[in-house]
Amino acid sequence: MENIEIKTQKIYACQISDVPENGGACVLIDGEQIAIFNFTSKGEWYATQNLCPHKQQMALSRGLIGSTGTEPKVACPFHKKAFSLKNGACLSGEDFTLKTYPVEVEKDKVFLYI
Amino acid sequence: MVGYKFCEKLIAKSGNDLYNITVFGEEIRPAYDRVHLSAYMGEKTIEELTMAPLDWYETHNISLKLADPITNVDLDRKMVSSHSGLSLPYDFLVFATGSAPFVPMIPGVEKEGVFVYRTIEDLDMMKAYAPKATRAAVIGGGLLGLEAAKALLDLGISDSNVIEFAPRLMPRQIDQAGSDLLKGKLRDLGIKVHCNKNTQEIVGDGKIEGMTFADGERLEVDMLVISAGIKPRDEVAKIAGLEVGSRGGILVNDLLQTSDPSVYAIGECALHNTMIYGLVAPGYDMAEIVANQLVGADAKSFTGFDMSTKLKLIGVDVASFGNPFLEEPDCQTIIYENKTKGVYKRINIGNDSKLLLGGILVGDASQYSMLLQTVNNKLPIPEDPEDLILGARGGEGDAGAGVMALPDEALICSCEAITKGKIISEITENNATTIDEIKKSTKACTGCGGCTPMVKDLIQGVLKSQGKVIRNVLCEHFDYSRQELLSLAKLNNLKTYDEVLHKHGVGDGCEVCKPAVASILASLWNENVLGTGRLTAQDSNDRYLANIQRGGTYSVVPRIPGGEITPEKLIVIGNVAQKYGLYTKITGGQRIDMFGAHVSDLPKIWEELIAAGFESGHAYGKALRTVKSCVGTTWCRFGVQDAVSFAIEVENRYKGLRSPHKLKSAVSGCIRECAEAQSKDFGIIATEKGWNLYVGGNGGSKPRHADLIATDLSSEECIRLIDRFLMFYIKTAEPLQRTATWIDKMEGGIAYLKSVIIDDVIGINEELELEMQSLVDNYKCEWKEAVETPEIRKRFVHFVNAPETKDPTVKFEEMRSQIKAEDWNIAKF
DSSP states (O other), X not given: OOOOOOOOOEEEEEEGGGSOTTEEEEXXXXXXXXXXXXXXXXXXXXXXXXXXXXXXXXXXXXXXXXXXXXXXXXXXXXXXXXXXXXXXXXXXXXXXXXXXXXXXXXXXXXXXXX | OHHHHHHHHHHHTTHHHHOOEEEEOSSSSOOBOSTXXXXXXXXXXXXXXXXXXXXXXXXXXXXXXXXXXXEEEETTTTEEEETTSOEEEOSOEXXXXXXXXXXXXXXXXXXXXXXXXXXXXXXXXXXXHGGGOSEEEEEOOSHHHHXXXXXXXXXXXXEEEEEOSSSSSSTTTOOHHHHHHXXXXXXXXXXXXXXXOXXXXXXXXXXXXXXXXXXXXXXXXXXXXXXSOEEEOOHHHHHHTOOBOTTSOEEEOTTOBOSSTTEEEOGGGEEETTBOOOSHHHHHHHHHHHHHHHTTOOOXXXXXXXXXXXXXXXXXXXEEEEOTTOOTTSSEEEEEEETTTTEEEEEEEOTTSSOEEEEEEESOOTTHHHHHHXXXXXXXXXXXTTHHHHOOOSSXXXXXXXXXXXXXXXXXXXXXXXXXXXXXXXXXXXXXXXXXXXXXXXXXXXXXXXXXXHHHHHHHHHHHHTTOOOOOOSBTTBOSOHHHHHHHHHHTTOOSHHHHHXXXXXXXXXXXXXXXXXXXXXXXXXXXXXXXXXXXXXXXXXXXXSEEXXXXXXXXXXXXXXXXXXXXXXXXXXXXXXXXXXXXXXXXXXXXXXXXXXXGGHHHHHHHHHHXXXXXXXXXXXXXXXXXXXXXXXXXXSOOSOHHHHHHHHHHHHTTOXXXXXXXXXXXXXXXXXXXXXXXXXXXXXXXXXXXXXXXXBOSSSOBOOEEEEEEEOHHHHHHHHHHHHHHHHHHOOTTOOHHHHHHXXXXXXXXXXXXXXXXXXXXXXXXXXXXXXXXXXXXXXXXXXXXXXXXXXXOOSBTTSTTOOOXXXXXXXXXXXXXXXXXXXXXX
16 A cells, blocks of 8 residues: 555644533534544543534534443434544444544643644 | 345455456445335435445445446356446356346236335335325235335325235245234234235226226225235346246356356345245355355355244234244144234144244244244254243243253354354353444344344353353443442432542443433432533433434423413413524423524523523423323313312422433323323322322333322322332332333332332331432522523533534424424435
8 A cells, every 4th residue: 555645734623621521522623523522531632523424413522422441432412323532433333434633732722633 | 235245255255355346236326225125215214224335345446336237248258248338357257136026917017106116216216106195005915015015104105905816915924824913913004905816907097096806806096016026137147148947047056156157146036946035144145155165165055045034014023934834744733823912823843742843923923033943953842832932831931041052053143144153252252242242243133133132142141151140230330230329329429420430430431321320410419410520421412401303403392380381471482482493393291392493592592481480391301301281170171170280289399300211290180081191100180089199101112001009199198109109210210211111120010119109118208208308409490500600501502612603514494384404314415
C-alpha cells in the first residue's frame, strides 16, 4: 500500500466546561457536526461524528458513555447501538463504523484535529 | 443471497488472494435478504435488508457489476459475456442465479393489478398500487404466498384472500390438522383461506376485477399477487449448453459441478438429485462446499439437506422437522391440539418408542430446536414421549439440560452450519459470553435467528458448568442486583452515580447500569435528576426531560391531573404549540402531547407552560405518568363516586415518583369501568361503599388484567395500600420490570403480595409508608428547577459552540395541516 499523507488541522472546538463530565456535547465545525466526549472517569477526551449510522440521526453526543471491558464506548440514544470511542467500530455486532477525531485539551479549551 | 454468501465464505477462506472475483447481477442493487422481504412493507428499509453495503465489495476487491446480467457463456474458451457487452475469461464460474416466480397459464394474468412477489421492485409496484385496492388475493398458500398475504395486510388491505390449489396450506410442511388450525389463526387476522381452489380466469376490463374458479365460484378482488411456486433461473445455462432438468434447474453432482466441471451451480437454480432447494440454509451449505473446493480445502460433498423449517408467519409459529408426514403403521403418532389457545403439535415416534422421527408444530414452536436436535442426533427420548411436546409434568424438569445433552457435532445454527462444539469453544477459549460476541465471531444467529434461544441456553449452560454462578446482576460494572444496590445506596447515603460506582462498582459504567442507578437514586432521594453527578447517568429522555423522537426533536407533555383541564390552560397549550411550530395530539392518558420541539426551545416552552401553572408530566421518565379518570358522579348519571377528584388526588400524590419502569393508573366512577383501570399498574374502581383496588394490570404487547386486592376501601385506606404497593415494587423489582411482570415472577405471586402489603407478614408496612411520604414531601417540579438553574439550563443546546443554531438536519414534512418528522427510512445524507 502506498502511504497516504493525512493532512489535519488543529481547530478550536469549545470550552472544557461546555462538555458535561462523563458525557458528550456537539460542536459545529465547517458545517460538520462532531460529538465530543469528556470521559472524566478515564481522564480522556474523544470525538466522533455526531451522526448515528444506524438510522442517520444526529444524536450520538446525547448518548450515554461507558465501557465494555476496557473499551470506551457511546450508546446512541435512539436504539442503543454502541460504538467504540477509540476507533468508531460498532460494538453491537453490525457493520457500522464512526469517524473519529483526535482531541487535545489545553488549559480550559478543547481542540480537534480535522 | 446465496451468491453473496458464497463470496463471503470464499473471502473468509482467503479465496480472494487466489482469485479475482467478479460478481454479475441482474438487479440494480447488491444482494439483499429475500427471506425477510415482507419486512420491507413495514419495519425494515432496503439498507437494513442489504446483505453488505457496496464498500464491502470494494474492501474485498470484488468487482461488482450491477444491472448487468451475463447473457452468454462460452464453455470451450471459458469466457462470459454480459448484457453491457463485457467479455471476461474465467477459471471457475458459479451460477447463483436463483429462481423466478412461477406464473401459471391463467387467462388474464397480464391484467393490471396482478403482481408477482420476488424482488424489491415487485414490492414497490405493489406499494404503489395498493392504495387503489380494497380487496386482494394471493394465489398460493405456501410459505411465500402467506408472506405475500402478510405484505398485503401491511399495505393496509384488510380484506385479503389466499387461494390454494391443494387441500391444505403449506402442503410441503404441515398436515391437514395443522393447516386447519393455521387457517383459523389467519381468519382472526382478516385473511380468508380458500383451499381446493383452481383458478380458471382473471376477469376485468384492462385491470383485474375478479377471479373465477373451476367450481364455478367467483371472488371480487381488485389486486392479485401470484406466488404459486418458483422456477429456477437456468436460461443462460441452457444457452451455454449446460445440462438442465426437464422441469428446470441446472443439473449438478454431489460436488455441485454442472456438466462442465469448472462451472458450478448453487442455491435455487441448482437441481441436485431431482430436488430444487427453495430455502436459504441449503443454499448457504452449497456455497460453503463450492468455496472449499476452490481454495483446495477438503471437499465435502452435498448429500441433500434437511428441509426442517421454523418460521413465524404473520405472527404465527409454524415448524416442521424430520419426516413430518409419517403415518401409522410406520410410526406412532402423538397429537396435541388446543383450539382455544391455537396450538397444534404432532410428533412421530419410531415403533420401538426409542427415536423421534419428525413432527409439526403450529402456534407454539418453542420446542422446535430441541426436537430437531433430537431427530438429527438420534437422542434418546423420554419414557413418556408426550413429554417432548407437553413438557415433563410432575417430575424434576430442567430446561437448560436440553441443549447441554447434545453431542458436540450437533448443528445449532443451520443457516451458517455452526455446531455446538464450535460455539462452546468460542465461549471457553475466546471468552465470548454474550449473543453479540457469538454473532460476531461465528455468525450463528445472524440468518433466520431461530437458534438464538438455544445459543443463549448454551452460554448459560457452559458458564454454569464452569462453576460461574449466574446471578441477576445489573451488568459487568456491578456485581449486585437492583434490589441489593438500592439497599446499599440507601445504607451508605449515596446520592450520585459516581459515588455508587466508586463504592460498589468497577470500570466506567455503561448504558445499562447508568439509567438503572439513576432510577434507584431518584427513587431513594427524589432529588433533581439533572443535578451534578447525575445528569450524564440519565437515559436518553430523562437527560433532556423530554421524549426524543424521529429526527432528534423532542415531545413535551405537561401534567394534566386526572385529564381535567380548564379552557384557559387549553388555550395556553394551543398558543405555545403554535408559537414553537409543534404538532399536537391527544395521548392515551388524557393529556396533550406536543411534538417537534428543538432541544434549545425546550426551556423556553417550559417557561411559558410553568407561568400558566403547568408542571412536568414525566412522560419521559420511568415514573408515574398519568391517572386517567371518567367523570364519575360530577356529571355521569351512573357514577357512584367522584372519580375525577380522587384521580387528581392520587396523581398529585405520586407525581414525580420514579420507579423501575413507568407507572400508569386510572380511577373509574362505577363498575362500567370507562377509565380502563384494570389495565393499569394500579387501578381504582368505585363501589357504592368506596373503592376497589386492583394491581398489576398492563396493556402493551402482553396485556394483563389487574388483580383485585382489596374492596370497599375509604380514600385514605386506598392511598395507604397504594403507598405500600408502589414502595414494595420500587424496592424489589428488576430494572425495567413493569408491575405486571414483577407480580408474575414473584414467588408466591399475588397471594404473597397481599400477605406483605395487607397482612404485613414481614412487618415492613410502616417503613414503606414512611418512605413513600418522604418522597411525596420531597417533590418539586423538575422542569421548574431546570429553567431556573443556569447550570442545568445551559445544557439544552444542540451545538455548544453555536447555542443559537438549531440542528440543520432536522426536517419536517406536512401531513393533515401539521408537521411530521421526515421518514428516517429515506437516507438523508
